[in-house]
Amino acid sequence: MSTVETWRSLLASEDLNADEVVTHVRVRDVELPLGAGTAALITLDNGFDHTKPNTFGPRGLLKLNDALDQVAARGDLAAVAVTGKPFIFAVGADLKGVPAITDREQAALIGRLGHEVFRRLGELPVPSFAFVNGAAMGGGVEIALHCAYRTVSSGVPAVALPECFLGLVPGWGGTYLLPNLIGAEKALKVIIDNPLAQNRMLKGAQAYELGIADAMFEPADFLEESLLWAARVLTGEVTVDRPEADRGAAWDQAVANARFAVEGKLHGGAPAPYRALDLVAAAKSASRDEGFAAEDDALADLIMSDELRAGLYAFDLTQKRAKRPAGAPDKSLARPVTKVGVVGAGLMAGQLALLFARRLEVPVVMTDLDQGRLDKGVAYAHGEIGKLLAKGRVSADKAGRLKSLISGSLSKEAFADADFVIEAVFEEMSVKQKVFAEVEAVVGPECVLATNTSSLSVSEMASRLRHPERVVGFHFFNPVAVLPLLEVVRAERTDDATLATAFAVGKQLKKSCVLVRDAPAFVVNRLLTRFLGEVLTAVDEGTPLEVADRSVASLGLPMSPFLLLQLVGPAVALHVAETLHEAFPGRYQVSARLRDFVASGRPGVYAPDLSIDPAAAELFSGGDRPSTEEEVRQRAVEAVAQEIRIMLDEGVVTAPEDIDLCMILGAGWPFHLGGVTPYLDRTGVAEKVTGGRFLDPGVASLP
């Protein structure tokens, strides 16, 4: 029985993928220009607008198969062409059904169906064309790759094979067809490099330059010009010359280079990119059948991997929970913010002023007691706007507008008509309390007072105000413009209107907000400090720095512990560690070595060339109870599990999902760990340390 038939009977008898949004396949004859004959033009359209893009589930694939049956039976066609609906070509497989898949045979059927249907496009008796009119990802790119020729619109915002980002491989022909089309080196950029670089996407023009498309046309009459081009190809007026993919040593070298880069990033922590590498390596000499069969195997294995299930869970968190924060009050309670005050003129204040001005487009006033510092702070923000202008990120008019929005004032009187004031002054309770009192003396009773503190108690900061209910924590991550997480802290007396306003502002700032309780260091810093603390303690005890730093490599974190320490700044890390030690003396130690290191004034243990600075290493030496890598890792992840359990019990966040979201967006912890709790569950660490799982089986793991 063919896979198509198997699926047909499966769908007839079971309620599989019941919520599939079916992509319909419309076939219409078009008379090609230049007398080139009749083409069957296939339109992929799920019937919704561009906010719900076309995807391929089993029902949609069967519809495509039906359409191809219809087309293949015709003897009068000169060509077959595929295009999408307005603004969208197709964005790949519908993965909604994956979490329900429980056995490998079922998983294998997904890969086989895609191959069986898509490959027909490349095996028709007449030439096939893909007209990539809009966003194309994953299976959307692959259906185009199966066609004999491709055009792309210069207006396409995204062409990508994001599978490795989620924990899959482009398994409907991508790993075989793409390197054979454009060579291994370029293909690996698309299949591996981009997905592992925060899922970077190509624009239409870049896809064309890489050779993924044979021709590019402007969006205004893309379809007409694509059809004309197809006619020219058919009549021989246009010959498509593609550079021959280098099948010699360059192919192997490209795979080796990519493998080195993947290893440097993941240290074996996630299987998908390694499978993709193997597939691309094999595509050099494999036949089409062999290549596709290898993809089927890889897909089946990966679909049955916990890493993919965690990846899908993580992706879902970033797409859904990040946009609708759990526990946020009704957004109708939010008050409008028409002017913003920033207390302070330091680096953080400057970054905040720029962010608020760019996203809210309302006046932002910075204050400082010192004219020199104030001028410097405003100048910094204005300078950053100049950089945006130079890079073409904003127009001259926009730059003019933003600069005019950001001003400085020595007096807090300038805040009188502000609706939102955020402080970014020295991290000390008395200073912050004083600043808030001064601001409160000037502003109206409903003005929200936000603090960017990373470790102090927001409730205590608010306690001496006349209106403590207006105070909220607004904890950004550095660099403020880049990292997407914002921890919104509800203090003891914060009221719903204030909190709703904070969430509304956070959303306008294009940040993903997570509601956290006013607890020491909130979520990300609390967990990272605990994690780092265990590694540092191991070093204090005598574990060599290199061993400790390598110990957690297999998690595939964005950076090693000592690199993180360097990025955060040893002094800041020490300060947070001390704060947490004060709060939780039993669990948070302050490393004596770290204290010495901070005293030495060094920026970090790594030299600019990423070699370990021997003098720094010296400061972290000593101790007589060294641990192995394995022991350090175990102790670090167990500590994290313990801390998460305590945080959940304390109600710091409402659910483990929020912990994971914070770690993904604020610390860059990877999808294949699902943030962190899916990893702790699947390795048994959660069970061992806390006596139970964080998430039910199947939520972010195999059921």
Next chain:
Amino acid sequence: MPRIARDVVFVDGVRTPFGKAGPKGVYAETRADDLVVRAIRELMRRNPALPPERVDEVSVAATTQSGDQGLTIGRSAAVLAGLPKSVPGFAIDRMCAGAMTAVTTTASGIAFGAYDVVIAGGVEHMGRHPMGEGVDPNPRFLAEKLVDPSALVMGMTAENLHDRFPQITKERADAYAVRSQEKYAAARAAGRISPDLVPTAVRSAEKGYGLATADEPPRPGTTLEDLAPLKTPFRVHGNVTAGNAAGLNDGATACLLAAEDVAAELGLNARMRLVDFAFAGVEPEVMGVGPVPATEKLLARNSLTMDEIGLIEINEAFAVQVLAFLEHFKIADTDPRVNPWGGAIAVGHPLASSGVRLMNQLSRLFEERPDVRYGLTTMCVGMGMGGTVLWENTTYEGAK
């Protein structure tokens, strides 16, 4: 400073295939502005010698100027077509003579020296914008008997024309209509229609994307017997039927005009030269007779007689209106100078776009007929008007 009027030439013109208006028409789910944008882009593509920034104006006509035909469509179409933002544009309206007026207005600007090169055209999506959409006639029209109640219904004005010219019978009108279909079919078969057409993408939620490559309205093979029994919706026992009138249609046109010296400088081919134009008003209830006084005025001013006109492209809103024109100028119903490739009865009449279709076709005819010096494009206009443009063939080699 004394001014010298400059000669204006018609360089090139294109149009989308015309479609039938309504939910079953080929453009039912396609926007009007997309149609005219496609025409403008193709016009630019066909004339690569013209630097886009040299276009000084984009004038696009539409009778209904709201929705996708609103937003001062000449300008919005210019932006959507990807012309430089420095190129201005405007919308213009004289109902059926919209595109014709876009041409005469911008050509006047060229002659005056204010423009060097312009794009003029029109669009009407009568499916998305039915005739009379949103109109609110002043009650004084009827209260003070300024116009007859029939004046606002074009089919009724055509019936009125049969009253004024009783010798124009329904049979004559039907015979004229059959010939229009025949002439169009012959011209199409000879490959004379498609060079002006811009294949245009269409989309339907049900059928997916498609490509309009040919006019949808023509009914080749129409016979007198087919037409005889058709209903006369505008008057019981009347004369005007769907068969001897243009239908309700969707389509867009665009043409390129330039000062003759600028065309030469840029290496643009001048197909015909604008000699003069005239518009004239008539009683709105017999608007179909409008081309007569407009043409009389034009010929008199240029000291020409109808005998000196070698080709006439007259819009066929109604057969009776063409026949009234021919009667007046004592031209035979079958005179080969008149609409040699058929007219709007066959090809369709998307109101404001048609003027440029007439010009496209005349310019192609001129290319085939170097023995003809002068040609007319003329049309009747709602609210009682006619417009006529006199053109000179740039390939004229002298009478043979």
